Amino acid sequence: MDKLLRRVRFSFTVSALLTLFVGLCLTMLVFTAIRKVESDQQKIQFRQNANLRISVIEIGLQDAVEQLVILNQLFRTFGIITREQFHTFTAPILKRYPEIQALSYQRLLRQTDRHNFEMEMRRRNPDFMLTEIVNDQQRRASIRDYYNVIDYLEPSIGNEAALGLDTAYNNDQTLARQRSRDTGNAVSTGLISLAQHKGLHSGFLVLAPVYLQGVPLDGATARERAAIGETSAVFRSDQLINTILRSGGVAEATGMGISIYASAQADPQNLAFQQSGPKPVMESIKLPVGWLFYDNAEPLGHTFTLAGNEWHLEVIQASTPFTVYHHGALYVLLGGLLSSVLAAAYVYKLVLRIATVEHETSERAATLQFANLRLSEDIALSLRTEKSLRLRERVIEVSANAIIICSANAPDYPIEYVNPAFERITGYSADEVLGRSLESLQGNSQDQQNIEEIRAALRDKREGHALLRNYRKDGTGYWNDLFIAPVQDEHGLISHFVVAQYDISAVMKYEAEMEFQASHDTLTGLANRNLLRERLTEAIADAERSGTPLWVVFVDLDRFKFINDTLGHEAGDALLKVLAMRLQSATGEADTVARLGGDEFVLVFPNQTEDAPGLVVLQRIMDSVAQPLMLQDHEFYLTCSMGIAQYPGDGNTAESLIKHADIAMYRAKEMGRNTFQFYTPTMIERTLDRLSIETDLRYALDRDEFVIQYQPQVSLATGRIVGMEVLLRWEHPVLGLIAPTRFIGLAEEMGLIVPIGAWVIRTACIQTKAWHLAGYTDLRVAVNLSPRQFTQKALAQSIADVLAATGLEPHFLELELTESMIMNDVDNAITILRALKQLGVHISIDDFGTGYSSLSYLRRFPIDVLKIDQSFVNELNIDADAAAIVIAIISLAHSLRLKVIAEGVETPEQLAFLRAHGCDQMQGYYFSRPVNAEQFELLLQQESGAIIDDNVLYFGPH
Known part of the structure; x- marks a missing residue:
């Protein structure tokens, strides 16, 4: 029997081992599959994060270099400006771009003029002298035929050591200077030691030549002879790139290292910046199955051109144990191993127990066969009892x-x-x-x-x-x-x-x-409407007991529908999750962040007042929302509008405070978005008025209540009307003429702007074609596109259909866009603009100078016209900064072969300034207010030959 029991135990051991083997195999198969999926997701995330940092750095460097191009255009327009003018023009640039170490003008100075130059400079600074740097030591400049002396330098504080420095001896600067003079373009140096920091920090310079005015610049030899100096920008590499990373919201490079080289490849001698990530885990250990336990994403490199020189950027991710990103695979592995061992042990123990019980029962039965027959009944009862106990034991065991x-x-x-x-x-x-x-x-x-x-x-x-x-x-x-x-x-x-x-x-x-889902938003995890009402009611009770104020802030994203319309609801949901986290990070632990639905959020701030700390909280929230965001390889810049209601002044219940904060938010929308407003009782009247306007607006197009007015655009060279801008007006049957500022935003939010905009384009094209047939064959019509019109998928086809139906030639139609509209999604905007250009229409950028004004993007857009915003034109004669900006815009536009139109011209002085600096066209009240079609035709009839004399417009025959 013992031998038989051993054979049975052996067979049961084999069964348990087989169970263990099958379980381990299944565990490893599932573990490998899940680990592969998680690894691929982690590597995709790394590439997305790396591409975001590459884009932020490249665009930031290009934008920084462009400021020198703007400064150089000033010199090319006016020649050598005064030191005070240089200070006035560079001050706003340095304020907007603090990463620029210095802006300077380097004068080409002959030896014969050195003494007089030093004496003149000593009137400002008694210790001034021409210096040079040799072996990292600054000393008085040696005698040589020519010097390239830093003459103008801003900011002066912190850069005292560089003023009067002769840069002609520096090989890097000499090579860059020669290339810039030969080509006429901005050229950067390699990495150099900066005089401002006594050689402790490296950086680079960007030089752009300044030529003698009026001298022909045909060919490299002619440009070399005409050169009288150059403008330069000094950048400290680490400070510049750190600033770019911080402003782009990607300063923290978790799990990755960034290296930037001032060369076309990863050359350690040209290392301009390095941000080290964590050291690779177990990087020296080479395991045959290492891929199972460590992730090693391929480094991502990118080479780009900066001011004539190639730069290389490389992003590397440290190897990380799979336990960091692969919790699912880890749980499967551990759970599978444990389950396999337990299953094998359970099979072995259960079957062995059954065999043992059966063996003992057999022996007992054999023994009882030889007992007294008189005990047969007791034996039978005992057997039944033992069987019952064994059954109960098995039930408990399993x-x-x-x-x-x-x-x-x-x-x-x-x-x-x-x-x-x-x-x-x-x-x-x-x-x-x-x-x-x-x-x-x-x-x-x-x-x-x-x-x-x-x-x-x-x-x-x-x-x-x-x-x-x-x-x-x-x-x-x-x-x-x-x-x-x-x-x-x-x-x-x-x-x-x-x-x-x-x-x-x-x-x-x-x-x-x-319970959590009943009180929280399923998408973002924030408090939902029910939990918000509960917490706000508790906060009101606490505020009443303590006598402290309470804020309820209603937050609504600006133009959120643009994301859903362009990239779909999945991208919109992803954006809402990111913004929910940003709102939570911008608030405190005692504050409540809730989502009501869509892109509407409500924040509850106990113990806040309208003093500086309270306003800082609001600004921190707006800054957090405005950080750039990458979605599906597109970069977006979003803003928000906020309304604030205060307890107890604006309400004493949760419903009233939320309602009044909502009303204040709509007031912030009306004021141009990207701002906040505190609730006032007068806003209710505005809200009721808005509801009435919304109702009437839905039927205005069907009731033929819209009219078009035309504002002439006049050539500053000939004084003739060359075109007109179309302006939409609403003739309300009760309220009379309603200004566009009162209803255009509503139409945009309500989705009515697309059919209204289509009607405007069609009506404008029909009228323009009629004027062409009447003999005014050169008129061009400009029509504004709204953001929602611009992003509709069939925009190009709808424009083509209108042109075909009206018979207007495409080049007589000009579509006006704002900077912010095309900067929301640059790549998508370029695709749309190219489709429109293929039709033959003209493209203009309206309100130029008030938005991003990024030349790196401006060069990529297929545009024809820049329109100077009227805010700059209005201040031409009272603000030197505004005048400098207008000059720079005109110069830059002409250098890019673009036409320039100035808006809002109202005085002869403004007209004189614009003519003197080469502006192509103007529009404004000085010539004519917007008029209807009949009045505009009268202007055309009167203009048998309008001329400009002494900056005054005259009409009449030549």
């Missing part, structure tokens, strides 16, 4: 719930038996708990009220039930629905207790999730 049998001996109630389910649920083996007290399983952090019920049941020797929080051997918690019942012996005395534990963690987790 139960999915933990079963404990403990003694009724107080006070310890020692444990005498636990089933396998107890070992699986708690992590304790039977050997570890047998003999220990029952209460030792409860840990130290129990609900005392519930545990007391179990203690009372033990004392009273009765049944008991309680919901407890138990802890496994590894410290993890689980919810346990515990039942306890007494067991009597043959004398009717309580000898044991049976304890049944039901693991209801999944049920409790589901209930917690349901």
Whole structure:
């Protein structure tokens, strides 16, 4: 029999090992698949983060260099300006771009003029002298035929060492200077030691030549002879790139390193900037299956041209253990291993126990066959009892719930038996708990009220039930629905207790999730409308008790529908998740951030007032929202409008405060967006007026209430009308003529701007074609496009259909766009603009100078006209900065072969200034207000030959 039992045990061992092997194989297959998916996701995330940093750095460097181009255009326009003019012009540039170390004008100076130059400079600075740097030491300049002396330098503070420095001896600057003079373009040097920092920091210079005015510049030789100096910008590499990273919101490069080289490849001698990430984990260990345990994303490199020289940027990710990004695979691996071992052990133990019981039963039956026949009835009864006990034992063994049998001996109630389910649920083996007290399983952090019920049941020797929080051997918690019942012996005395534990963690987790979903937004995890009302009511009660103020802030994203319309709702949802995190990071722990729905958020700020700290909080929120955002390889710049209601002045209930904050938010929208407004009682009247306007606006197009006015655009060279800008007006049957500022924004929000805009384009083209047929064959019509019109998918086709239907030639139609409209999504804007240009229409940028004004993008857009915003024109004669900006815009536009139109010209002085500096066209009240078609035709008839004489417009025959 023993030999047979050993053979049976061997076969059962093989079964258990086979179970273990199958479980391990399945575990490794699932682990490998999940780990591969998680690894691919992590590498995609790295590439996205790396591309974002590459884009931010390249654009930031290009924008910084462009400021020198703007400064150089001033010199090319006016020649050598005064030191005061240089200070006036560079001050706003340095304020907007603090990463520029210095802007300077380097004068080409002959030896014969050196003495007079030094004497003149000493009138300003008695210690001034021409200097040079040799072997990193600054000293008085040696005698030579020519010098390239830093004459003008801003800011002067912090750059004193560079004033009067001769740069002709510097090989890097000499090579860059020669290339810039030969080509006429801005050229950067390699990395050099900066005089401002006594050689402690390296940087680079960008030089742009200044030529003698009126001298032909045909060919490199002619440009070399005409050169009289150059403008330069000094950049400290580490400071510049750190500033660009911070302003782009990507200063923290978690898990990655960034290296930037002032060369076409990764040359350590030309390392301009390095931001080191964490050191690679186990980088020296080469494992055959290392890919299973470590992620090694391929470095991402990018080469671009900056001011005539190639730069190389490289982003590297450190190797990271799979435990950092692969929790799912780790859980599968550990869970699979544990399940496989437990399954094998369970199979072995269960089958072996059954075999042992059957073996013992067989021996007992054989022995009983030789007993006295008089005991046959007792033997039969014993066999039935043993079978029943064995069946009950098997039921307890295979139960999915933990079963404990403990003694009724107080006070310890020692444990005498636990089933396998107890070992699986708690992590304790039977050997570890047998003999220990029952209460030792409860840990130290129990609900005392519930545990007391179990203690009372033990004392009273009765049944008991309680919901407890138990802890496994590894410290993890689980919810346990515990039942306890007494067991009597043959004398009717309580000898044991049976304890049944039901693991209801999944049920409790589901209930917690349901409770969370009932009070939180499913997309962002923020508080929803129900939880907001509850917390706001509590905050109002606290504010009433303490006598402190309370703010309710209604936040609405500006032009959020643009994201959904262009990239889809999935991108919109991703954006909302990011902005939810930004709002939470910009607020405190005591504050509440809730999402009402769509792009509407509500913030609750206890103890806030309208003083400086409170306004700082609002500005911090706006700055957080305005950080650039990458979605589907597109970079977006979003803003928000906010309305603030204060307790108790603006309401004493949650509903009234939210309602008034919402009204104040709409007022912020009306004021141009990207701002905040505090609620005032007068806003309710505005809201009612807005609702009335919205209702009437829905029917205005069908009722033919819209009219078009035309404002002439006049050539400053001939004085003739060459075109007109179309302006939409609404003739309300009750309110009369309504200004566009009152209804255009509403039409945009309500989605009515597309059909209204289509009507405007069609009507304008029909009228222009009619004037062409009447003999005014050169008129061009300019029509503004709204953001929603610009992003509609069939824009180019709809324009083509209008041109075909009206017979207007495409080049007589000019579409006007704003800077902010095309900068929201640069790549998509370029695609749309190219489709429009293929039709043959003209493209103009309206309000130029008030938005991004980025030349790096301006060069990429296929545009024809720049329109100078009237805010600059209005201040031409009173603000030197405005005049300088207008001059720069005209010069830059002409250098890019673009036409320039000035808006809002109202005085002869403004007209004189624009003519003197080469502006091509103008429009404004000085010539004519916007008029209807009949009045415009009268202007055309009067203009048999309008001329400009002494900056005054005259009409009449030549």
